[in-house]
Every structure is written in C-alpha cells, then in structure tokens.
Amino acid sequence: MVVIEGKRMKDIIKKAGPDYDNCLVNLSNSILKKYGAETTAKTLAIADEYLAKNYKNVVLILLDALGSKSLEDHLDEKGFFRSHIKHTYSSVYPATTVAATTSVLSGLYPNQHGWLGWDMFFPELDKNVTVFWNKEQLAEKEDAKPSLGEDGETLVWGNDTLAESKIVANFDAASKYIPYTNIIDKINGVGGEASAYVAMPYMEPYPKDLDEILARIKDLCNQPGKKFIYSYWNEPDATMHITGTVSGETHKMMVYLEEKLKEELADLSDTLVVITADHGHIDSKNLCMRDYPEVMDCLVRMPSIEPRALNLFVKEECVDVFPEVFKKNFGDDFLLLSKEEVLKEKLFGPGENRPGLEDMLGDYLALAIKETSIYTTHFQANGMPGGHAGLTAEEARIPLIIVES
Numbered sequence: 001m002v003v004i005e006g007k008r009m010k011d012i013i014k015k016a017g018p019d020y021d022n023c024l025v026n027l028s029n030s031i032l033k034k035y036g037a038e039t040t041a042k043t044l045a046i047a048d049e050y051l052a053k054n055y056k057n058v059v060l061i062l063l064d065a066l067g068s069k070s071l072e073d074h075l076d077e078k079g080f081f082r083s084h085i086k087h088t089y090s091s092v093y094p095a096t097t098v099a100a101t102t103s104v105l106s107g108l109y110p111n112q113h114g115w116l117g118w119d120m121f122f123p124e125l126d127k128n129v130t131v132f133w134n135k136e137q138l139a140e141k142e143d144a145k146p147s148l149g150e151d152g153e154t155l156v157w158g159n160d161t162l163a164e165s166k167i168v169a170n171f172d173a174a175s176k177y178i179p180y181t182n183i184i185d186k187i188n189g190v191g192g193e194a195s196a197y198v199a200m201p202y203m204e205p206y207p208k209d210l211d212e213i214l215a216r217i218k219d220l221c222n223q224p225g226k227k228f229i230y231s232y233w234n235e236p237d238a239t240m241h242i243t244g245t246v247s248g249e250t251h252k253m254m255v256y257l258e259e260k261l262k263e264e265l266a267d268l269s270d271t272l273v274v275i276t277a278d279h280g281h282i283d284s285k286n287l288c289m290r291d292y293p294e295v296m297d298c299l300v301r302m303p304s305i306e307p308r309a310l311n312l313f314v315k316e317e318c319v320d321v322f323p324e325v326f327k328k329n330f331g332d333d334f335l336l337l338s339k340e341e342v343l344k345e346k347l348f349g350p351g352e353n354r355p356g357l358e359d360m361l362g363d364y365l366a367l368a369i370k371e372t373s374i375y376t377t378h379f380q381a382n383g384m385p386g387g388h389a390g391l392t393a394e395e396a397r398i399p400l401i402i403v404e405s
Helices: 007-016 024-034 045-051 068-074 097-106 173-177 183-190 210-222 237-243 248-265 322-330 339-344 378-383
Strands: 057-063 085-090 119-122 127-130 194-199 226-233 271-276 285-288 304-306 309-312 334-338 364-368 372-375 397-404
Touching: 007 334, 024 045, 024 057, 024 085, 024 097, 024 183, 024 271, 045 085, 045 271, 045 397, 057 097, 057 210, 068 248, 068 397, 097 183, 097 226, 119 173, 119 304, 183 194, 183 226, 194 210, 210 226, 210 248, 237 248, 285 378, 322 334, 322 364, 334 339, 339 364, 364 372, 372 378
Parallel strands: 057 226, 057 271, 194 226, 285 372
Antiparallel strands: 085 397, 119 127, 271 397, 304 309, 309 364, 334 364
C-alpha cells in the first residue's frame, strides 16, 4: 500500500502508532510536576500516584530497547522486571533512541523538540547530519564493492566500503538549530528543595559502563537531600542491533540486566526507582536503497531520519509519480504519507510544531509497517539484523517498571 487515505490509514496509525496521552512525554511531565517545574503536556496518572508518596530519591533508569515484547520473550513473569511492571504505555514516533530519549529529557513531543531520528536533514546546512555525532550521514564510496567472506562464497560489505564521514561544522548542529532545555536544568532552575542529576555515559561525570552508572546512583541516593536522578544505558539495544531480538546473546543480556539491577537496587532506601525503555525492537529484513535505481533516480538526496522511518525529498518532476514508483519497488511493507498527511495526522506529536520543522521534512515519509528496513549503505544493511523506528506495536509498546525501596 502506498499513499493510503481515509479510514484505513487512520486505523494503521491508531493500532500501532504512539498514544500521546499515555507515553514517555507524559512520564517526564509527571516528574516536572513533582518538582514544581513548568509542564508542557499531560502527566501520567500512575506515575503521579507513586511520585506523590514523597520519597527522598526518585531514580529514572532508561534501558535502551527494553520493550514489552522483549521482556515477554526472554524473562520470567515472576522475575524482578516483569513482576514490578505497573503499566504498559507508549514510546513516541519515531520509536527510536534519538526521538524518544530527547522526549524524556525535554518533556516535549518530537514535533516540539525536532530530534526525530539518527540522521536529520538540516536546511541551514543543506546536509543530512548524524545528530549524536555531528557528522555527515554515512555514505558509501562510489566504487564500493563487496568482498568474499571467509567461506569463499558469502559477499561481505566491510567498513572499508564507507566514505569518510566528516564533521559538519565547527559547532554542534543539532544543539544550534534544534535546541531544548532538559528536565535536569528545569528542575534545578526551580530552586526548590530537590536537586536533579544525571548518570549516563554522555553527560558529566561520564560514567563509562553500567557498573559506574549504578555506583553513581547509589552514591547520590546516600547523600542528604531530596533528589531526582536520570540514568541511561544503551543495552539491550546494542546487542539486539548486532544479533537480533531472539538470539542467545540478547537473552543473556536481558537476564544480566535483570539480575544486575535487582542486586544493585536492593541496597537503596527511601527511593522510588522507575525503570522503562525508549522503544521496543524488531527483527528486520534489511535492504539498501542503492540497489533500487528507479527510486534513487527520483530522490534529491539520500533518505534521512531512520531506516524504518524514511524522510524522502523527491525531485519536482517525480513528485506525482513517486508513490507508484515506491510501491513498485517496496510493495506493501511501508505506509507512504505525504508531508501534508504526516503533519495533519500529528504523527510526531500534538500541539504546535517547532518552528522550522516543516523545512526539515521531505515530500514523503515512508513508515515501516512490516519487518523491512531500508539503509543508505550496504555495510549497515548487512550488519544490523535488529531495528526500530517503524510503525508496529512491538516497537511502540514499553513497560513502566516501578520498584519501591
């Protein structure tokens, strides 16, 4: 199905899309409300209930891709994680790390903060930018060719087939063009009795692994005074991307995370711990856009956002025929919406869009509704069996795990 109008399109979005009254943004706004900071969206009722108990410490631990489906696939329902699930709710769209963690850290919907995915088009630079790295989107060398694997038969696309990815500017593009204030600064800006802290590898004091993250959480919780602590770790997402969602490696990682947090959190007192995910994960059938010259010939630039949420800028002369060309090549695996339909359906969030958001969006957005992902390089397509950012329940549904110490 290509451009789907009317009831069928709405049914797909309603069934597998985000519930913006029951999502990560609402959790963040419950936390902002708890500490007297300004809210920008509805709060999450069940979070409000637990936050009202006035614990000395509130710790939010976000484990990347700890979706509800993966919990059900790998862990016992009587185990530490699943026995403490108090609610099942929704990620944002796209259900991916950049969009979802920014929503948690800002309390804003993706249409308000603008951090939609791994690669974003910035009209000010006329480039696709990998936002966390501040580099040009990964590209393939013009003469790139696969080599034979060790078995002498399998074709392997190594990282030597990639072009050099350069820093896009002498400033951080995302911070300059789509800035936001995080909830840590919002809470600390209130000047109330509580202070806010972070425990994650990408912010000071830069704990490098889960052991150091948990050590920092315990140290802060043992100090006097009320506090909120936000924590992030990149598993099980990192393992799933490399090995898939049901591999032995993923199972070991899920069991390890459950046992590790159960052991470490047992030492806390007067502390409310909220464990959640940014999104779920799905096993993916990967394609490379470069293998579809008919589609490539219609594009102004390579797709951005995510391999399961493709932002497509189309040549003016191809705009009208593009839906037919896309369907011919990719069939029913994607829901293809025009930019106007995306904005009308409030796919990235309710309320007023961030200024400039429309200029960052192409003529069409292709939303994966099956297992297919479309990468911009063969190297990525051949090396990442697990993915997210599509429009499926597996990717959108996440748990709210609450542990009272």
